[in-house]
Amino acid sequence: MVRFLGFRLLQAVPVLLGTTLLIYFMVFAMPGDPIVALFGDRTPSPAVLAELRSRYLLDQPFLVQYLNYLGGILRGDFGTSFSGEPVSEILARTFPVTLRLALLALAIEMVFGIAVGLVSGLRKGRVFDASALVVSLLLISAPIFVIAFVLQYVFGIWLGWARPTAGPGAPLQDLILPAVAMAAISFAQIVRLTRSSVIDTNGMDFVRVAAAKGLSRRRIVPVHVLRNSLIPVVTFLAADFGVMLVGATVTEGIFNVPGVGRTLYQAIIRGEGPTVVSFVTVMVLLYLVVTLLVDLLYALLDPRIRHAS
Numbered sequence: 001m002v003r004f005l006g007f008r009l010l011q012a013v014p015v016l017l018g019t020t021l022l023i024y025f026m027v028f029a030m031p032g033d034p035i036v037a038l039f040g041d042r043t044p045s046p047a048v049l050a051e052l053r054s055r056y057l058l059d060q061p062f063l064v065q066y067l068n069y070l071g072g073i074l075r076g077d078f079g080t081s082f083s084g085e086p087v088s089e090i091l092a093r094t095f096p097v098t099l100r101l102a103l104l105a106l107a108i109e110m111v112f113g114i115a116v117g118l119v120s121g122l123r124k125g126r127v128f129d130a131s132a133l134v135v136s137l138l139l140i141s142a143p144i145f146v147i148a149f150v151l152q153y154v155f156g157i158w159l160g161w162a163r164p165t166a167g168p169g170a171p172l173q174d175l176i177l178p179a180v181a182m183a184a185i186s187f188a189q190i191v192r193l194t195r196s197s198v199i200d201t202n203g204m205d206f207v208r209v210a211a212a213k214g215l216s217r218r219r220i221v222p223v224h225v226l227r228n229s230l231i232p233v234v235t236f237l238a239a240d241f242g243v244m245l246v247g248a249t250v251t252e253g254i255f256n257v258p259g260v261g262r263t264l265y266q267a268i269i270r271g272e273g274p275t276v277v278s279f280v281t282v283m284v285l286l287y288l289v290v291t292l293l294v295d296l297l298y299a300l301l302d303p304r305i306r307h308a309s
Contacts, residue, residue: 008295012288020073023280024066027273069277078278081267087278090263095282097170098252098259102244104172104179109187110237116187117194117233118226124199132195136188148181148254165256178255182248186240193236197229204228235294242290246283 053059060068072079078087120132139147156164156177166174201207202225210220249261256262260279267275 005292005296008292012292016284016288019284020070020277020281021066024069024277025062027277028062028065073281078282079274081272081275087275090275091260091279091282094258094260094263097257098245098248098261100170100172101175101179101182101248101252101257101259102241104175105182105186105244106237106241108179109183109190109240113187113190114194114230114233117191118198118221118229120191121195121198121202121229122221122225124195129195132191136191139184139188142185144181144185145250145254147184148178148251151177151181152254166258170257170259175257178248178251178257181255182244182251186244190233190236194229194233197232198225201225201229235297238290238294238297242287242294245286245290 050059058065069079076088078091080086081090116132120129123129152164155161162177163174164177166178207220207224210224215224245260247261248257248259249265251257252259252262253265260283264276264279267279
């Protein structure tokens with residue numbers, strides 16, 4: 001296991017370096033002058049422009065800026081936004097909101113997805129199974145922004161069961177609709193994954209042996225069928241959690257959730273290079289950590305992966 005962990009950590013290093021280099025280059029190559037954009041319609045003096053460019057190292061070559069940024073990351077310093085607020089403080093304010101949203105979405109898709117997939121797999125070819133497949137196909141086919149707008153209009157405006165947008169501080173009750181929107185597509189994928197896994201497991205010899213021994217269906221399904229069907233589902237859920245942590249930009253923008261994704265989008269619009277690069281770097285780190293945990297989890301659940309490495 002130690003060798004397996006070390007191998008995965010070594011693989012993560014070039015991914016992190018390559019991603020940060022690519023993102024930093026893309027931000028560096030963005031057209032326009034972000035310092036001038038800070039002043040809007042006003043025209044700053046050349047001395048002020050030179051002082052601000054020097055403060056944020058914008059007067060240095062690309063390689064110098066990138067190496068300075070890497071050094072800051074190693075020291076735990078993610079830089080300062082153009083508004084003067086440290087990026088670490090912005091992250092500390094926005095990341096808990098995104099984390100609550102991702103955890104709520106994960107709980108929704110896990111509970112309902114596994115339940116519907118289990119029943120669908122046990123009732124293969126029946127009305128419930130066909131209905132579940134049709135609904136999951138519709139959800140997978142719909143873009144996330146379409147699902148979000150439909151939920152926002154139907155349950156937030158028409159029926160009035162929930163707030164259409166998140167209020168100050170994004171309390172948990174205001175995150176229900178965004179969480180459902182985020183969980184919808186993954187819910188459909190979990191239904192299909194659980195269904196196929198249950199169908200395969202239900203036809204295996206050890207399930208037939210358990211039934212031949214006289215075990216009740218209530219014992220066979222949770223202990224023998226469901227438990228052995230969850231290996232691919234658990235790994236998908238873990239990976240999907242990492243995706244939700246770093247990919248909630250559209251959902252947070254539609255529902256006005258003050259999380260990492262919405263803040264990143266606003267920073268891109270304003271041309272705040274330090275904020276954009278720092279946020280993306282943190283997202284890459286989070287995704288690499290979650291991916292590493294998924295690999296370890298899969299190795300624990302399936303020893304063949306561990307021994308093969």
